[in-house]
Amino acid sequence: MKQVETYKIIDAHTHIFPEKIAIKASKNIGHFYDIPMRYDGMAHTLVESGRRIGVSKYLVCSTATKPEQVESINDFVESKCKQYPEFFGFATLHPAYPDIERELDRIAQKGLHGIKLHPDFQAFDIDAPEAITMYKAIAKRGLPILFHTGDDRYDYSAPKRLYHAMSEVPDMVSIAAHFGGYRRWEEADRYLHVPNVYFDTSSSLFKLSPEDARAMIAHMGEDRFFFGTDYPMWDHEEELARFMNLKLSREQNEKIFHQNFEKLFGIRV
Secondary structure: OOOOOOOOEEEEEEEOOOOOOHHHHHHHHHHHHOOOOOOOOOHHHHHHHHHOOOEEEEEEEOOOOOHHHHHHHHHHHHHHHHHOOOEEEOEEOOOOOOOHHHHHHHHHHHOOOOEEEOHHHHOOOOOOHHHHHHHHHHHHOOOOEEEOOOOOOOOOOOHHHHHHHHHHOOOOOEEEOOOOOOOOHHHHHHHOOOOOEEEEOOOOOOOOOHHHHHHHHHHHOHHHEEOOOOEOOOOHHHHHHHHHOOOOOHHHHHHHHHHHHHHHHOOOO
């Protein structure tokens, strides 16, 4: 009987919501992308799903679509990280938030490890002047930014715009989600060969062919990819199966499942 390979796994891209709004928030995201959501967006459901494939740690985040939501969302993420030691929290910000420095102080006090931004939901161009000002403040704190990147219906989060932003703030550490650009993968492959940009595998492998995904990993760098599921959009077992279908080497899998993330954030799982 063939032995099934096992790995340490970090899920580097998940979303959680307060229980009062989790089902509604998840459905709204599903409607936005016209993709049925697998789960309800609650923290305990995330852990139940991830446990089935042996996830050790989860990057958890939520996005402020309005500036006035920033503080309450960051308070919520902090509370869930205290409740679940396997959670690795990212805060949210908004370019129109009136006091970025003060909120960055609060984020540091909360022990959150980075910032999540979704330019399409937040309706700002990644390379807008007000966004650049925000990135400079974040970069000074040494916090990576997880960007939703790419959508063929909008231009806010275009990979080319992230390239422009990185040119303005070269010391910013960016994680360009969805292989660098959801449904804009050729553009991501063309523009995002720049220092300090990482990628995750979330919400991509249901569309990208294994051949194209392997080519992008080879071209963009296997040391710069993280495994992510985009929970609650996808099921952990499904996403793991899609990833394993790439048939990468064990060394490559180890890097993408946990080693690259551990190296960037200076942790061990």
